[in-house]
Amino acid sequence: MMTVMSVPPGGVRRRSPREAELPGRDALATLHREHYTSLVRLAALVVGDRGVAEQVTQDAFVKLHLRWGGLRRLDRAPAYLRSTVLNGARSHLRRRKVSDRYDARRTVEPAFVTPESSALGHAERARVMGALRRLPERQREAVVLRYYLDLPEAEIAAAMGVSAGAVKSHLHRGLASLATHLGEDQP
Amino acid sequence: MTSPTDLETRVQAALTGEARTVEPTGDSLATIRRRARAAHRRRRTALAGAGAAALVAVVVAVPLVGDDDPDVTTRSNTPSTSEAPDPTTPTTTEAPDPASSVDAALWPDPAGDLFDDPVDAVRSFVTEVVGIDDPPLSDYLEAEPGAGEVDVLPRGEDGTVLDGAAATVAVRQLDGEHWFVTAASSEDVQIDDPEPGAEVASPVPVAGRGRGFEGNILVDLRARSAGAGAIGSAAPAIAGAGQDLAPFSVEVPFDFSPSPVAIVVARNTSGADLAVPGFSAVGVRLAAGPGPGTTDTPSGTPTDAFRYQPLWPFASQAEADQWLREGLPGGHQPWHASAEATAQFFTQNYLGFGEIDRITSADVGATEAWIGVGYESEPGFESTSAVVHLVRFGSDPQAPWEVVGTRDTDLTLEAPDYGSTLSSPVTVGGEITGVDESLQVQVHQISSTEPLGTACCLPAGGDASPWEMTVELSGPATDPAVTVVVFTGGHVQDVERFAITGLRT
Numbered sequence: 023m024m025t026v027m028s029v030p031p032g033g034v035r036r037r038s039p040r041e042a043e044l045p046g047r048d049a050l051a052t053l054h055r056e057h058y059t060s061l062v063r064l065a066a067l068v069v070g071d072r073g074v075a076e077q078v079t080q081d082a083f084v085k086l087h088l089r090w091g092g093l094r095r096l097d098r099a100p101a102y103l104r105s106t107v108l109n110g111a112r113s114h115l116r117r118r119k120v121s122d123r124y125d126a127r128r129t130v131e132p133a134f135v136t137p138e139s140s141a142l143g144h145a146e147r148a149r150v151m152g153a154l155r156r157l158p159e160r161q162r163e164a165v166v167l168r169y170y171l172d173l174p175e176a177e178i179a180a181a182m183g184v185s186a187g188a189v190k191s192h193l194h195r196g197l198a199s200l201a202t203h204l205g206e207d208q209p
Numbered sequence: 210m211t212s213p214t215d216l217e218t219r220v221q222a223a224l225t226g227e228a229r230t231v232e233p234t235g236d237s238l239a240t241i242r243r244r245a246r247a248a249h250r251r252r253r254t255a256l257a258g259a260g261a262a263a264l265v266a267v268v269v270a271v272p273l274v275g276d277d278d279p280d281v282t283t284r285s286n287t288p289s290t291s292e293a294p295d296p297t298t299p300t301t302t303e304a305p306d307p308a309s310s311v312d313a314a315l316w317p318d319p320a321g322d323l324f325d326d327p328v329d330a331v332r333s334f335v336t337e338v339v340g341i342d343d344p345p346l347s348d349y350l351e352a353e354p355g356a357g358e359v360d361v362l363p364r365g366e367d368g369t370v371l372d373g374a375a376a377t378v379a380v381r382q383l384d385g386e387h388w389f390v391t392a393a394s395s396e397d398v399q400i401d402d403p404e405p406g407a408e409v410a411s412p413v414p415v416a417g418r419g420r421g422f423e424g425n426i427l428v429d430l431r432a433r434s435a436g437a438g439a440i441g442s443a444a445p446a447i448a449g450a451g452q453d454l455a456p457f458s459v460e461v462p463f464d465f466s467p468s469p470v471a472i473v474v475a476r477n478t479s480g481a482d483l484a485v486p487g488f489s490a491v492g493v494r495l496a497a498g499p500g501p502g503t504t505d506t507p508s509g510t511p512t513d514a515f516r517y518q519p520l521w522p523f524a525s526q527a528e529a530d531q532w533l534r535e536g537l538p539g540g541h542q543p544w545h546a547s548a549e550a551t552a553q554f555f556t557q558n559y560l561g562f563g564e565i566d567r568i569t570s571a572d573v574g575a576t577e578a579w580i581g582v583g584y585e586s587e588p589g590f591e592s593t594s595a596v597v598h599l600v601r602f603g604s605d606p607q608a609p610w611e612v613v614g615t616r617d618t619d620l621t622l623e624a625p626d627y628g629s630t631l632s633s634p635v636t637v638g639g640e641i642t643g644v645d646e647s648l649q650v651q652v653h654q655i656s657s658t659e660p661l662g663t664a665c666c667l668p669a670g671g672d673a674s675p676w677e678m679t680v681e682l683s684g685p686a687t688d689p690a691v692t693v694v695v696f697t698g699g700h701v702q703d704v705e706r707f708a709i710t711g712l713r714t
Contacts (some may be wrong), residue, residue, distance in 0.1 A: 054238045063228035072231050079233075080241050087245035150223035158672035169217065170224040183369060195672065201216055 054083065057100055060171070061107050067166045068111040070155060078110030079103075104171075104181045108163060115159055153203035161196035164189055313406070314389035315472055315492045318434045323387035327380040330388040331359040334378060338431050338472055339393075339488050345370045355382040364485045375485040397487030398426060398475050399454070410496040412460035413441070413473065419457055420449035421477025421487070423517070423598070423614045423627045430461045433470040433492070440464070440471065445517065445600070448477075450627040463495070471495050517600060517613035518628055518690040518711025521559050522551065524655045525689060529602035532609050545609035548578035552597040555612045556582045559653065560694055562594070562704045569593045576601045579616060586701050595707050612692075617708040619643065622695050624677075631691055631712040633662070633682035639695065639708065640673045646697040650678050654688040654714075661686055669697070686714040 058079060065075035082103050154162055160182065167178045175193075179186045234240075316334040317323060324330035327349040335344040347360035360374035376395040383389045392405070398419040403409055419426045426448045430441035441463030449455035461473070476488035522545070523529040532545055544550035549568050556565050569591050570581030578599045586592040596616040601608040614627065621639035625631075637650050648667040651660040662682040669676045678695075691714060696707035 050242070051238060054241065058237060059233055060228075062233045063231045066231040067224060067228060075231065076233055076237065080237060080244065083241040084244045087241070146219070147223045147226050150219055151227055154220070154223070158674060160672050165220065166224060169221045170228055183365065183371065185367075192672070197216060197220075200220060204216070204219070 050083075050087065053086075053099055053103070057103060058083070061103060064104070064166060064171060065107050065111045067154075067170055068108065068159075068163055069114050074114050075111070078114060079107055081110050082106035101177070101180060105183065108181055112159065112163075150200070150204065153200050156203060157196050157199055160184075161192045161199065164192035165196045165200070168193055313492070314383055314391060314433075315393070315490060316390040316433060318470075319384075319389075321434065324389075325387065327357060327388040328359055330380055330390055331361075331378045334390045334393070335361055338490065339474055339476065339486075341485055344485060347374075349380070355385070356380070361485060361488075376488050393488060393490040395487035395489050397421060397454075397477050398448075398489045400473060400475050400489045400491050403473065403491060403493050405491045406494065408494045408496050409471075411441070411464070412462040413493070414458070414460050415443065415473055415475065416456065416458040417475060417489070418448060418454040419446075419475065419477055419487075420451065420454050422450075422616075423478075424448050424450035424455065425478045425517075426457045426459075426475055427478065428459050428461055428473065428475045430463050430493075431472045431474055433472055447517065447628050451623075469495055517611070518713060519602065519611055519613070520690055520692045520709070520711050521555050521612045521655060523602055523609065523611055526602065529609050529611065533603065533605055533607065546607065548573050548599045548610045549580055551599055551610040551612065552578075552580035552582055555597060556595070556707075559655075559692075560651075560696075560707070562696070562707065564702045564704060565594045565707075567591065570596070575606065578610065584702060584705070592701075592705065594705060595709075614711060615707070615709045620695065620697060620706045620708050622693065622708040622710045625693075625710070625712060627710050627712075629712055631682075631686055631714050634679050635662070635682070635693070635712075636677060636679045637664075637693055637695065638675065638677035641669050641676050641697070642672050642674070643697070643706075644670050645700070646670050647699055648676055648678065648695055648697050650680050650693065650695045652680055652682060652686075653692045653694065654686050654690075656688050661691065689714060 061079045061082065062072070062075050065078050066072050069075055069078070085106055086099060086103060154165065157165065163182055164178055167173045167181055168175075173181070175186045175189045178189045182189065182192075184192075316338055317330065324333065328346055331346060332344060335341050335346070341361070345362040345364055347362060349357055349359055351357040356379070358377050358379045361376045361378060363371040363373050363375040365371055374395075375397075376393055378390055379392040379394075380388050381391045383391070398417065398421070400415065400417040402414065402416040413430060415428050417426075424447040426446040428443040428446060429439045432440050441461045443459035443461045446457035446459045447455075448457040457475075463471075471493055472490050473493055474488060474490045476486040478486060519525065519529075523532070532542065544554065549571055553566075553568060556562050565582050565584050567583060567585070568580060569583040570579075570593065572579040580597045580599065581593040582595055582597060583591050583593040597612055598614040598616055599610045599612050602611040603609075617639075619642040621641070622637065623640070624638040625635065631652075635652070641648070646669045648669050650662075650664040652662040653660055661684065662680040664678045664680045667676060667678050676695075680693075691712050692709050693712060694707055694709045696704045698705035
């Protein structure tokens with residue numbers, strides 16, 4: 023589960039300008055220590071590229087830094103970061119969709135399946151990840167948030183910016199597609 | 210929660226195992242800090258630029274605001290109103306005093322109610338000047354003592370506040386005590402001309418770059434006085450409909466202003482009711498112009514400033530003007546006066562979707578309308594096939610309605626860009642959410658009884674899945690604009706959903 027940041031005395035609604043402009047080094051370092059790796063991994067599972075994942079995660083931290091004064095509650099920082107990372111991942115996928123369409127020379131699969139992983143006997147994981155990669159973007163996000171981060175539906179909905187009902191639908195459809203691709207009975 | 214199924218266990222194990230193979234680089238915190246510092250520096254530079262622009266505006270404004278002694282360096286804080294300004298007075302490069310500085314304010318009027326809180330000043334500006342009800346705002350972010358900015362946050366179709374900034378509003382304590390809006394800017398809409406503080410006369414040429422839904426950019430001239438509202442509006446301009454900014458240029462006629470200072474506001478549209486538009490604003494000074502009732506573009510006369518693609522029923526402004534002259538009141542084809550009827554006839558008669566036989570929603574404004582058209586999907590239940598976007602073809606309040614596009618959600622037509630030039634073959638694409646869909650595309654022009662081109666039938670489905678089809682035209686398009694329509698159906702009736710875009714020829 024996510025670690026909740028403590029709220030400083032006096033609240034955070036209207037801090038002094040200096041505080042509003044720059045988060046304390048400790049607060050940023052704490053957020054980074056507790057959430058950076060899991061956010062990079064979340065982004066990597068969505069976009070399938072570690073370098074891009076790290077980039078969008080760093081972007082999210084920089085945005086948080088810039089909007090430190092606009093964050094109404096400090097304990098919302100992890101949720102803000104998660105949502106921003108997903109937005110960044112989504113933007114990257116949209117750009118990649120366009121470039122893929124027009125770049126016929128592209129031959130390298132941005133896949134999770136690598137020769138190394140197969141050679142190391144990770145065929146099962148590669149198979150599941152391959153099926154996951156075939157899901158529509160939103161379904162993949164919902165599945166990753168549910169089964170990697172173990173988030174409840176309400177938090178998935180907040181991260182994706184959709185209703186809880188839409189999350190249920192994305193999860194149901196996503197699992198159904200995975201079952202089909204993996205030759206399992208539907209859950 | 211029920212115990213996980215085998216599939217869920219497999220997925221969880223695969224995701225966890227895959228995630229463990231991803232190890233971030235070791236210097237990421239230092240990289241974030243370095244990038245954040247650079248970003249803060251850029252923001253400060255931008256704010257300093259806005260402040261400089263405000264000072265330039267003051268210098269330009271000096272001969273116009275009544276200070277007739279350029280050698281006076283210590284001025285009263287009470288603005289003089291007893292002496293007429295001397296337009297021959299040379300400008301000064303001296304630092305402005307507080308009384309002069311407040312004249313550089315976009316908002317509020319220094320003679321009216323003032324604000325002790327920067328966010329309150331921005332809220333008043335965004336509500337009264339830009340016209341956004343209950344705007345979601347960030348907290349105040351200080352850049353230097355007495356100056357900073359507030360973001361206007363974007364909002365989704367359902368009213369949810371989203372990440373990012375629709376626009377950023379700069380505020381400054383121009384009199385050393387109260388807060389004034391000095392600039393407003395957006396990544397989506399930029400005003401290049403007029404420059405802040407420029408003296409302008411009617412019609413005011415406004416140029417810039419922008420992007421938005423169907424490329425629409427709306428430009429108003431607003432008086433800098435509470436409750437004065439718009440003193441002039443331009444016909445909608447067309448800029449970029451995609452991700453790229455595209456230039457726009459309009460002229461804003463005005464008649465009379467209660468204030469010598471006015472605000473040019475340019476904003477985009479999203480096609481959604483609750484969304485917050487991107488906007489920019491600059492302050493201008495109004496030169497002595499025509500008095501009330503002597504405007505160059507008298508009310509009631511059609512103009513040729515239509516900036517959308519005229520899709521149906523009129524192919525040109527002249528045709529619309531002719532109906533306005535001869536058709537009113539209630540004479541020839543009175544349905545042109547009804548947005549609902551125009552949308553319905555467009556769907557059934559022009560596109561040929563006879564089964565889409567009812568209006569499911571209507572949002573009709575003075576110059577713009579959004580009409581839902583649909584069908585009875587099961588007894589007692591209506592489904593909306595599309596929301597048709599219409600605008601009045603001309604500036605007259607009774608100008609006829611013209612179809613210019615659709616507001617699309619689960620079936621979109623995004624390529625080619627709205628307003629781009631038609632060529633054959635034309636590759637058409639967008640996204641679709643649905644199950645077992647079969648997409649067809651047609652290209653129509655008003656003067657042809659048959660489609661100029663058709664493409665059939667592309668199996669599609671999924672969740673926001675991209676689709677793409679190529680249409681070969683049977684002959685050249687001769688009308689100024691064509692309608693490209695994509696439609697799908699087959700579950701309940703032949704055509705259940707459609708989306709359109711307009712291309713020029």
